[in-house]
Amino acid sequence: MRAILAASLLLAAGTIASAAGPLTAVDVMQRADALMRGTMSEGEMEMTVVTPDWRRTMRMRFWEDSRDDRMFVRVLAPAKDRGTASLKLGNEMWMYLPSIERSMKIPPSMMMQSWLGSDLTNDDIVKESSYKDYDHTFLDTTVIDGQRAYVIQSIPKPDAPVVWGKIITYARTSDYLPLRQDYYDDDGQLVRRMTYSDFRRMGGRTIPATYRLVPLTADRRGHETTLRILSMTFDRPIPGDTFTRANLERAR
Amino acid sequence: MKLLARLAWRSIWRNRRRTLLTTLAIAFGIGLIVITRGLQEGSFAQMIDVAVRRSPGHIQVHARGYWEKKDLAHTFPMAAVDTAGLVRIPGVAHVSPKLLVDALVAVGEDNSTGAQVVGVIPSLEQAMTVFGDSGIMEAGRFLMDGDTTDAVIGTTMARNLHAHVGDELVLFTQARDGSVAAALVRVRGIFHVGEPDMDGYLVMANLALMQNILVAPGRASIIALTVKDVRDVDRVRAGIERLLATRGGSARWEVMTYRQLLPELMQAVGFKRASSAIFLTLLLVVIAFGILDTILMSVMERFHEFGLMMALGMRGRAIAAMVFIEGLLLAVIGLAVGNAIGWGVNAWWQRHPVRLGGVAEAVESVGFQPVLAALPDLGQQATWSVVVLCMTLAVALWPAVVAARFRPAEAIQQA
Numbered sequence: 001m002r003a004i005l006a007a008s009l010l011l012a013a014g015t016i017a018s019a020a021g022p023l024t025a026v027d028v029m030q031r032a033d034a035l036m037r038g039t040m041s042e043g044e045m046e047m048t049v050v051t052p053d054w055r056r057t058m059r060m061r062f063w064e065d066s067r068d069d070r071m072f073v074r075v076l077a078p079a080k081d082r083g084t085a086s087l088k089l090g091n092e093m094w095m096y097l098p099s100i101e102r103s104m105k106i107p108p109s110m111m112m113q114s115w116l117g118s119d120l121t122n123d124d125i126v127k128e129s130s131y132k133d134y135d136h137t138f139l140d141t142t143v144i145d146g147q148r149a150y151v152i153q154s155i156p157k158p159d160a161p162v163v164w165g166k167i168i169t170y171a172r173t174s175d176y177l178p179l180r181q182d183y184y185d186d187d188g189q190l191v192r193r194m195t196y197s198d199f200r201r202m203g204g205r206t207i208p209a210t211y212r213l214v215p216l217t218a219d220r221r222g223h224e225t226t227l228r229i230l231s232m233t234f235d236r237p238i239p240g241d242t243f244t245r246a247n248l249e250r251a252r
Numbered sequence: 253m254k255l256l257a258r259l260a261w262r263s264i265w266r267n268r269r270r271t272l273l274t275t276l277a278i279a280f281g282i283g284l285i286v287i288t289r290g291l292q293e294g295s296f297a298q299m300i301d302v303a304v305r306r307s308p309g310h311i312q313v314h315a316r317g318y319w320e321k322k323d324l325a326h327t328f329p330m331a332a333v334d335t336a337g338l339v340r341i342p343g344v345a346h347v348s349p350k351l352l353v354d355a356l357v358a359v360g361e362d363n364s365t366g367a368q369v370v371g372v373i374p375s376l377e378q379a380m381t382v383f384g385d386s387g388i389m390e391a392g393r394f395l396m397d398g399d400t401t402d403a404v405i406g407t408t409m410a411r412n413l414h415a416h417v418g419d420e421l422v423l424f425t426q427a428r429d430g431s432v433a434a435a436l437v438r439v440r441g442i443f444h445v446g447e448p449d450m451d452g453y454l455v456m457a458n459l460a461l462m463q464n465i466l467v468a469p470g471r472a473s474i475i476a477l478t479v480k481d482v483r484d485v486d487r488v489r490a491g492i493e494r495l496l497a498t499r500g501g502s503a504r505w506e507v508m509t510y511r512q513l514l515p516e517l518m519q520a521v522g523f524k525r526a527s528s529a530i531f532l533t534l535l536l537v538v539i540a541f542g543i544l545d546t547i548l549m550s551v552m553e554r555f556h557e558f559g560l561m562m563a564l565g566m567r568g569r570a571i572a573a574m575v576f577i578e579g580l581l582l583a584v585i586g587l588a589v590g591n592a593i594g595w596g597v598n599a600w601w602q603r604h605p606v607r608l609g610g611v612a613e614a615v616e617s618v619g620f621q622p623v624l625a626a627l628p629d630l631g632q633q634a635t636w637s638v639v640v641l642c643m644t645l646a647v648a649l650w651p652a653v654v655a656a657r658f659r660p661a662e663a664i665q666q667a
Contacts (some may be wrong), residue, residue, distance in 0.1 A: 047429060053325040056430040081432045094361070095424065097434035104358035113356075116364050117426045182513045245361070 025136040025152040039066050041203070043232030044076075049118045052222035059230075063242050070243035071125070075116070080201065085248050086116065086125070095125050096248035103248045112163075119213050119225040123163060133160035134167070141173060144180060145197075146203070148173040177208060191217050203233040256570060260577035267550065271582065276544045276638060278586025279593065281539040285532050285636045286594025287601075290626035292528055294602065296521050297482055297627045300510060302630035305382045306447055308372075308513045309348065309476030310485050313338075313492060314506045318473060324353060324428040327471040333431055333505075334495060338477065342398075343484040343489040346380035348372060349472040351462045355425035357405075357455055359413040359439075367409065369423055371454045371462025373384060380478050382445055383456070392417035392441030400458045402440035406451030410442045417441060423455070427467040435465045483629070485509050532636075536643055544647040551651040558655055559664040568656035575655045579648025587637050595633065 041064045048057045059077040064070070075084040081220040083098030106113075111123040134154035141150055149170040156162040166184040171177060181194045192215045196208035211227040241247055264271045290446075304310055313333060318326035330349055338347050351371035358364035374395035378384035383394055390407050403421055405413075415421065419439045423438055427433035437457060445451055463469050479488045496505045510517050558571055605625035 054430045100434045100436040105365045
């Protein structure tokens, strides 16, 4: 979830610390990151994947412990996929397949493959993408969907383990919450766009409840993935055995 | 004209030795070309045969768009193709439907890798591909039609996954409707093809099993076919297209031959063909000068004769035509002899392949048969014969013009 939630939640958390007013782009990212450390979150979401050939909606429950970089996702619906689970421990990921009652590790070579059929990659889920991996520059302010937004450019540092060439973030000037992120590849080609909307209070924080990811490469025309957070809580303790491989096989 | 031809025929036999040498030069040229091309085409045919038998087949039928996307959205109901009709098309040797998908495979919780899983009907696949060869299985055995919960994998994959015959193998991918697809199969055998992509990446399972887990009942990604004689491939392809014409035609289907299926190989073959064509053309140029020499000499020696003919009222043009016809006759005789010998050698070489000695093992290790065999090809022979014929006629042009320009009085005197 990091790649999706992190960016937004980091910034969301940033609002609390923004009393001193926005400084530089780095300050914004840094404060947000500092606040994000130690966050436990838990909730339910709905993922809708649209392709030219089919459309599917999955409901799932997720637990995240970003301090120890752990995450657990369990599919609740539809019935055919119910029980499928995904566990991330650091840079590793396992899947549980209830139909055959087996779990398997996702090999490093498959990290760029689709996560649960969506336009997100396993890498998106697993990568501990930190603001520290990028150099941030404040480019401009603009207006997106009628809201004033900072335009922040993030360029990966030379040795950063990052797959993008550049990320442009549009963050609301009012509370730094992201409205949009454009991802560019190493050749400077815009390859996907994430838009954030449906801002609402959940678990005591204001967050964007809908994330829409649209790949912009020719081979994925007509594809998109939408995540809707149905409910979410922050900083409630999560049982330690949630993030274990044994829990994968615990049918629910 | 008839008279000229008769005169030309007589003329060429007046100096038998020269005629013999000229026709021999032509025969040697065309014969060498025919044998070289035959051997080369023989080795190309072998390369293609090896590649084709590794799995793609000579011809594949896909739903339109499959080759570009290679996904489950472009599968088709097998009932939509008249599979029995395909088998009956003259020239078709074997037919094998397959369902292909990229997947994750794992042995135990921690050993996993990416793979291409191919669902096949084992007996059909074995009849058609290298998987029917004895010795292909390094351990265990190949699938049988009833093995619906089994798979075979390559040696490299087996090594990477620490998999052995009898181990449980997890297949995990996404079904045609986007849902999670998973299967638990048993490793029935481990194959070694000698092609890294296959030994490290390919998993084969029963078609029915794959259709089931991929939510693609009765569907296939490709129907692969082999032909009895590779030279018939276009004719068979046309036959398939005729069969499919009433079932949606080219808007719905794509029918590809190995030329499209194996682009890199065909490119390499094309390059070799082009470079050998250049080499052989150079060879022809050398031979052409020899022919030019003999025809020109024969004209020069016959000053007196031509002068006399002209004095008797024959026109320069007729003389030129006669010399030209002489060239044509020489070419035809030479070509006939050369083609006959070339074809004979090729045919013999096709039936009696030469086993390579010292390098046999090296050749075999990269998956080729260590034999040299020719492939007689009358089409090739016809093409090159036309080239040689045109060349001889072009060369005869100059002596013909020279002969036509004689002044009768001078010519007679000179002699």
